[in-house]
Amino acid sequence: QVQLVESGGGVVQPGRSLRLSCAASGFTFSSYGMHWVRQAPGKGLEWVAFISYDGSNRYYADSVKGRFTISRDNSKNTLYLQMNSLRAEDTAVFYCAKDDGFEELLAYYFDYWGQGTLVTVSS
Amino acid sequence: QSALTQPASVSGSPGQSITISCTGTSSDVGSYNLVSWYQQHPGKAPKLMIYEGNRRPSGVSNRFSGSISGNTASLTISGLQAEDEADYYCCSYAGSSTFVVFGGGTKLTVL
Numbered sequence: 001q002v003q004l005v006e007s008g009g010g011v012v013q014p015g016r017s018l019r020l021s022c023a024a025s026g027f028t029f030s031s032y033g034m035h036w037v038r039q040a041p042g043k044g045l046e047w048v049a050f051i052s053y054d055g056s057n058r059y060y061a062d063s064v065k066g067r068f069t070i071s072r073d074n075s076k077n078t079l080y081l082q083m084n085s086l087r088a089e090d091t092a093v094f095y096c097a098k099d100d101g102f103e104e105l106l107a108y109y110f111d112y113w114g115q116g117t118l119v120t121v122s123s
Numbered sequence: 124q125s126a127l128t129q130p131a132s133v134s135g136s137p138g139q140s141i142t143i144s145c146t147g148t149s150s151d152v153g154s155y156n157l158v159s160w161y162q163q164h165p166g167k168a169p170k171l172m173i174y175e176g177n178r179r180p181s182g183v184s185n186r187f188s189g190s191i192s193g194n195t196a197s198l199t200i201s202g203l204q205a206e207d208e209a210d211y212y213c214c215s216y217a218g219s220s221t222f223v224v225f226g227g228g229t230k231l232t233v234l
Contacts, residue, residue: 035223037169044228045161045169045212059222095168108216108223109159111180113168 002026002112004096009117012086022079022096022114030054030074033099033106036081038092039116048094049081053103064090086121093118126151126224127213134232135203143229145196145213151224153194157216160189160198163228164209172211173198200231208233 008020022034036048049070050059058070069082079096093116101107128146135141145152145160152158156176161169171180173189176196186201196215200207213226 045163045214045225047214047223047225050222059219061222100174107174108155108157109171109174109214110161110169111171111174113170115168 002098004098004112004114006094006096006114006117009094009119011120011122013123014087014121016086017082017084018086018119020081020083020094020096020117020119022081024077024079024096024098027098027112029072029077031103033101034070034072034079035097035099035110036070036079037095037097037110037113038090039095040089040092043092046092050099051079052106083119086119088121091119091121126217126221127215127226129211129213129226129229131227132230132232134234135200136234137203137205139203140199140201141203141231142200143198143211143213143231145198145215145226147194147196147215147217147224149194151194151215151217151221152191152196154218155216156191158189158191158196159214160187160196161212161214162207162209163212169212203233205233207231 003025005023051070067085071080095116097110098112100111160173163169176191177189
């Protein structure tokens with residue numbers, strides 16, 4: 001069965017950096033694009049970033065562009081989110097989610113989600 | 124402010140039907156048949172309920188259905204059950220520059 005397990009969350013001061021990881025299993029990780037989606041406390045879902053199955057294409061929400069970098073290591077079945085210059089408004093649960101599109105064929109929806117990891121940006 | 128507009132809350136009694144709307148623009152909902160819906164219970168990860176406007180993943184009850192008309196997508200839940208009480212989010216592809224946008228979410232209360 002598909003499993004996505006995020007890690008790396010925690011409390012970090014404004015302006016500092018943090019790297020999230022998402023370990024994938026139960027499917028051929030190297031054949032699917034992956035997303036990060038976040039949810040601020042008590043708020044709705046916000047799409048953050050996408051990376052294609054082979055890492056050749058990346059897209060970001062305007063709110064994180066230039067500060068966050070999505071990457072993947074297909075040899076380790078792991079997705080990453082490097083977050084720099086963190087702000088208080090980045091405080092959220094971060095979910096990794098699988099795109100249902102196979103290789104070049106993006107589906108633009110999320111068929112599996114991890115349980116999320118909480119990032120708190122506070123001094 | 125979310126890119127897609129949903130009502131903040133809806134309610135219904137067990138056995139009734141409810142519909143949640145999701146209004147976008149001609150740049151997202153109105154241009155692509157790529158609307159999906161997610162159910163989220165408190166403290167849990169979202170779950171895919173509808174994709175490509177009206178398709179149900181395996182394992183999702185046929186009480187859940189979706190449709191798109193113009194710039195508005197809709198999720199209908201028939202035969203309401205207590206376990207349907209949750210937050211529901213719509214999502215749409217919005218082109219290569221914006222990529223994906225969510226609605227603000229709708230809290231469904233089963234009375």
